[in-house]
Amino acid sequence: MHLRALILAALLALGTGLTHPAGDLLQEALKLLETHYFGYAQPDFKALGERYGRELEQLCASNPECGFEAGRSVVARLVRGIGDGHTYFLSPERYRQSLDRFAGRVDPTPIYGISMVGFFDGRVLIGDIRPQSAADVAGVRPFDRVVAVGGESLRSLEDFRNRINTDQPVRLSLLRGAQGAEQHLELTLRRQPYTLPVLPTLYAPSGAPQGVFVLRIPDFAVYKQVGPRVHALVREAQGKGARAIVIDLRGNSGGEETECESAPGAFVGNFALEMRTKTATVPFGYADGAVLGNDPKDPNPPYRLEQPARFSGKVAALINGSTASCGEIMAYVLQHFGKVPLIGQRTVGVMNTATEFWPLSDGSAIAITYVRTFKTTGEPLPEFVTPDVEMPYEPEVIARTGRDPMLEKALEVLGIR
Incomplete structure (x- = not known):
């Protein structure tokens, strides 16, 4: 040697x-x-x-x-x-971005406030809409399909991005609703500075029966903002005569434990689980508007909602293979404690653990799995959530037909006509 x-x-x-x-x-x-x-x-x-x-x-x-x-x-x-899958390395840049995301810090660069699911058959399928953003104010909705910008058809997602990369107003030609009965819309929007983090949105899906709303929760990242907003949107839906709410957790990557404790309380009421580290056990749950705990390393304390909501109508939830972490917890709580039917695909499979960031001396960090989640009986939660009705998430079908088969199946399961 x-x-x-x-x-x-x-x-x-x-x-x-x-x-x-x-x-x-x-x-x-x-x-x-x-x-x-x-x-x-x-x-x-x-x-x-x-x-x-x-x-x-x-x-x-x-x-x-x-x-x-x-x-x-x-x-x-x-x-x-x-x-x-819950333990991973973050470069200095990615670590800074993650800290900004969880702190709710937003780049003030002007944006439209939309995300794109993809490009299919000459159409850009819109994903999430940021509340109060330029797109929201202009009237763009999730799953609208953009077929032209400024009257010219689109060649690719990159072509769409290039065409809207301007501070001048842009005119979008949109399709909304099912093929054969879709609306043809012309909406003009101009990107604007935006200071809100990613937050849930509520909308009435095109073609759905009266009183049906979709509550879209993209993630649970921002402490004391996601859960309270879910309760506020439930109260808004109730004020509009909601008889059914479909909770869309597809692609939800997780976030703050406090937020996936408070949010499901609006639908299932009180529930209790627990979190364990190598050295501590803390409660995890919701009771009469109060968040019961948080992971021990997180400096953010549990809190009580000022105006907790409790929805008494019909509820279903949508999940897919990208629903992870806190998104999985929300789905599990809905299914296990609220008997809420889940439609879609098996989730990522990191539900029974939680992670925290440990910084390294060069400015990078490691997200380390240091919490396990248990039932109060001492039984660990399963790794993943299994839907009650299994079916694929196919955004290309939505782009082509204007129909969301998973949403339609949820309404069918709920007996909504």
């Missing part, structure tokens, strides 16, 4: 003995993971340290000043090697 290899082996503690910035970063990451990881994978951190220490040693062989950039690439592979 070469002398350098002997020294490396002698210095291994958590698997590395590398004495440069990249090696320091790897050792720092290993220590955090070994200290805090509480997921269901069973990683051998010493073996992982040895493996990725050797990899970094080879990467840095010709550069004794091996810097953070090389370390990040190896740390990222190390974290992936654990095999836990």
